Amino acid sequence: MGTCYFSNEGKKYFGTTEKNCWASFHVTFSPLQNSMKVMFKCLWKNCGKVLSTAAGIQKHIRTIHLGRAGDSDYSDGEEDFYYTEIKLNTDSVADGLSSLAPVSPSQSLASPPTFPIPDSSRTEAPCAKTETKLMTPLSRSAPTTLYLVHTDHAYQATPPVTIPGSAKFTPNSSSFSISWQSPPVTFTGIPVSPTHSHPVGTGEQRQHTHTVLSSPPRGTVSLRKPRGEGKKCRKVYGMENRDMWCTACRWKKACQRFTD
DNA sequence: ACTGCCGGGGT
DNA sequence: ACCCCGGCAGT
Ligand SMILES: [Zn+2]
Numbered sequence A: 001m002g003t004c005y006f007s008n009e010g011k012k013y014f015g016t017t018e019k020n021c022w023a024s025f026h027v028t029f030s031p032l033q034n035s036m037k038v039m040f041k042c043l044w045k046n047c048g049k050v051l052s053t054a055a056g057i058q059k060h061i062r063t064i065h066l067g068r069a070g071d072s073d074y075s076d077g078e079e080d081f082y083y084t085e086i087k088l089n090t091d092s093v094a095d096g097l098s099s100l101a102p103v104s105p106s107q108s109l110a111s112p113p114t115f116p117i118p119d120s121s122r123t124e125a126p127c128a129k130t131e132t133k134l135m136t137p138l139s140r141s142a143p144t145t146l147y148l149v150h151t152d153h154a155y156q157a158t159p160p161v162t163i164p165g166s167a168k169f170t171p172n173s174s175s176f177s178i179s180w181q182s183p184p185v186t187f188t189g190i191p192v193s194p195t196h197s198h199p200v201g202t203g204e205q206r207q208h209t210h211t212v213l214s215s216p217p218r219g220t221v222s223l224r225k226p227r228g229e230g231k232k233c234r235k236v237y238g239m240e241n242r243d244m245w246c247t248a249c250r251w252k253k254a255c256q257r258f259t260d
Numbered sequence B: 001a002c003t004g005c006c007g008g009g010g011t
Numbered sequence C: 001a002c003c004c005c006g007g008c009a010g011t
Helices: A054-065 A233-237 A239-244
Strands: A006-008 A011-013 A023-030 A035-042 A082-085 A144-150
Touching (some): A233 A239
Antiparallel strands (some): A006 A011, A082 A144
């Protein structure tokens, strides 16, 4: 599964799976009514509670699961919630560019160091405000974005890197903004890989060449593993950002984020 | 030289 | 379970 990270002022968190997150945040956009619908779902064990506001889910998690006797006042902002984007797109819209996000010049946090999102492909995404509808027309398709919320903030601070496709969120007035890009879910569809890499070339991988004659694969049937193609965390983030690698990469194991 | 990661080690 | 690294194969 793909994930994206979100950094916020010095703090930072790296989540790779839902288990690192407390809740998921779904956003569905309806092009017809030009409105958005938000939904926060608790990922705790078998909870699955669904609320419609960020403050609600935060309070729910804090009081019910984290055992924080925070009374009714939850604005103690001691531990903020961070978001981790997770993709999930309903349409197989392969048209990249074109429909540019209307991003208002509020606070363009687009930074030079743009790290890629696993399995990414781009899609447009609106800027939204919780509880508020209305969006910009966008193209067609109704992208569904899923965000994961979590409070865990292990790891020490790291260089201020901002990854595109992340969301920002403020506990109080709950106003967040989504930037563009949200990778589509990889259905069992055709290998539509708008990503770089070599042009012509079908999915080569299995080379079960049924050779009738010739000498049999005697002895050393070296089942040489193709060795994953594509950049992995190490190369993508670099040694200086080792704490951004997925766990497997940090342990020198097979990467779990950029799978092949 | 660099990268991905298996196998093996430590806690 | 979590974490780390030697060493090797592939680039
Ligand atoms: Zn990785």
